Amino acid sequence: MRIIVNSIFVEDQNQALAFYTDKLGFIKKHDIPTGKFRWITLASPEDEGGCELLLEPNEHPAAKEYQQKIFADGIPATMFAVTNIHEEYNRLVEKGVEFTMQPTEMGTITMAVFDDTCGNLIQIVQQ
Template identity: 45%
Template sequence: MKIKWTTLYVNDQEKALRFYTDVLGFQKKADFSQGPYRWLTVAAPEDSDGVELILESTTNSAAKAYQEALYGQQMRAAQFLVNDVQAEHDRLAAQGVKFTMPVTKVTGSIIAVLDDTCGNLIQLFQPAW
């Protein structure tokens, strides 16, 4: 058994696709629709056959409530492993990405938190062990 997909609820799939590919650097893996439903996934270019992130629409009221509750409590919807949080922070900030937490050393790691413009807070994580 292995993890293949994980879901991130987004309030605008097209905007999310642009942010996750053009800004963060993921690559689109799947994009197809059946009626109003759109299956949209991205993956890390270094591991294109690995775990895919489903950019799921918040058209479902439960998904929307969940996303809004996480954001309202400043909880991270996802964490992304990076080699150098400071370098990623600087690269993304230069592109206009808004950070809600600057690069911060915490027990066992270095983190920063960004707003994905689609209703989520995303934590960049660099282990320090």
């Protein structure tokens, strides 16, 4: 068994698609109309055949409440691995990404947290 899709709730699918592709550099794998919304998945350019990230609309009241509460408490919605966190941090800052936590060492990892502009905090980690 392996993970093939992981969802992240987003407030606006178009805004999320632009942020995750233009700012973060993910590749759009699927963009399929499903009525009012779309099935939009992204992949890492480093592993195009790997796990996909689904940009899931937060339209359900429970999804919206969950997203708002973890954001308010400063809890990242998901985590992405990076090879060099300082280089990635600088690259993202140059693209206008706003960080809520700069690269910080915590035991055997270094992590940073940014706002994805779509209702989520995202953590990047260098192991």
